[in-house]
């Protein structure tokens with residue numbers, strides 16, 4: 001049976017909730033391994049200086065209901081400094097071979113600590129050391145200085161990265177804890193646009209919006225989606 005979410009056109013009557021479509025597109029890109037990092041997305045932040053700044057991150061989970069995605073990063077990085085100044089962010093996924101684009105705008109908040117702990121614990125030792133080793137977005141004197149910094153910090157956890165980055169993990173080494181400055185960011189969607197490539201530039205395009213109201217625990221109460229078909 002063909003998956004209706006993966007049809008070459010959006011249905012005549014627009015779906016009432018775009019998030020399950022977006023989720024299906026992201027899953028399809030991953031299953032088909034259309035690129036080396038099919039879950040990569042561009043995220044744009046705008047800090048106090050009102051200047052937009054874009055970079056790629058990896059979408060590590062997509063929760064269609066109630067409607068947010070998660071990426072992981074260093075909380076001292078430029079992107080997090082900016083999204084703490086201004087939580088409004090924009091995200092774009094694009095898979096050229098599938099002729100699909102997803103645009104999401106919304107509000108970014110840090111993930112609950114226990115969720116970040118769980119994800120960090122699931123990562124391999126090298127990635128865990130990498131999270132401790134790099135002060136992301138801070139100036140760096142040289143590549144050598146970074147290598148030395150990573151090796152020095154790794155040793156504190158009983159990990160020797162001195163030899164060609166082969167990790168030698170000390171026996172009886174306790175689990176590496178998550179750095180307090182590293183974790184997840186949830187992007188709660190207030191606007192979603194789905195775009196499907198058509199012939200002769202007659203693409204299929206629709207945009208949905210809903211209200212987001214922030215709760216004390218950094219979750220959001222969400223309104224119903226309303227969708228509008230747009231000229232391409």
Ligand SMILES: Cc1cc2nc3c(=O)[nH]c(=O)nc-3n(C[C@H](O)[C@H](O)[C@H](O)COP(=O)(O)O)c2cc1C
Nearest residue numbers: 037040055056057058072073074077078079080137
């Ligand atoms: C394919 C790819 C995947 C990336 N994934 C992440 C990621 O998941 N998290 C992250 O913090 N940076 C990731 N980066 C690096 C970012 O693009 C960026 O260089 C870094 O986060 C610093 O950005 P900032 O100074 O604007 O905060 C990735 C880069 C590429 C090219």
